Amino acid sequence: MQQQQYRFNRRSSNFDELRKNETTSRAGLGWETGEEERVLSMRLNKASFDEIASELKRTSRSIQTRIYQSVCKSVETENEDESSLIAKYDLDGEDFILFKTQRQEKLNKFESRKNGGEGGDTKPYRKPRQFDGGAKSQYTTPYENKTYSLRNELNTLRQEVYELRRIVNDLK
Known part of the structure; x- marks a missing residue:
């Protein structure tokens, strides 16, 4: 039964390569309950993206993206102040704005597809x-x-x- 695979699994992905490395063995896998809160608390304690990534066995960019997503979610759902959250988590403002722009473009594209x-x-x-x-x-x-x-x-x-x-x- 192991020979039957979905056609999308035939190619090895970048995540497969990252998972072979012990320091990024959870790259590309789903986030477990409580992991996001742990990332945010570690960032509040002034841990760098690399330190958080090595502890959670993920890439530093995925940690950064997760924090950015959390900030966007807090601004949208809990009406928190974006600039205070950027300062709170010690984020690069320009990089965050670029992320937010790309995220909005992606959401617009998804909505366009969803609406036909x-x-x-x-x-x-x-x-x-x-x-x-x-x-x-x-x-x-x-x-x-x-x-x-x-x-x-x-x-x-x-x-x-x-x-x-x-x-x-x-x-x-």
């Missing part, structure tokens, strides 16, 4: 069968599905299944 992209076409996905005849099918083929909405939904479902499995394993 340019065409707004929301036909269901199905390959036409041979008995459909030569007439244009009412369903889209994989090549016509330019919004990738089903792929996004599938990825969301995969993530939810992963999280549910983790919860079930924690209960055992």
Whole structure:
């Protein structure tokens, strides 16, 4: 059964290389409960990104990104002051603004795809069968599905299944 793999797992990724190294053995893996709070508290205690990364066995950039995401989340959901959080966690203001801009572009792109992209076409996905005849099918083929909405939904479902499995394993 081990030979059957998903087509996306055939290539070795950068994370695979990082995980071979003991100091970054958790690179690319999901964050466990409490890890983010630990990162933030270590940063408040003036630990560098590299020190935090070596303790959590991740990359320093992933630590930095996680802190940036936390700051963005606090500003958006808890109406905290962005500049005070930047000072509190001793972050580079220019780098944070660049991160925030790229994050917003990514969110806008995701929303555009979620809302149907340019065409707004929301036909269901199905390959036409041979008995459909030569007439244009009412369903889209994989090549016509330019919004990738089903792929996004599938990825969301995969993530939810992963999280549910983790919860079930924690209960055992």
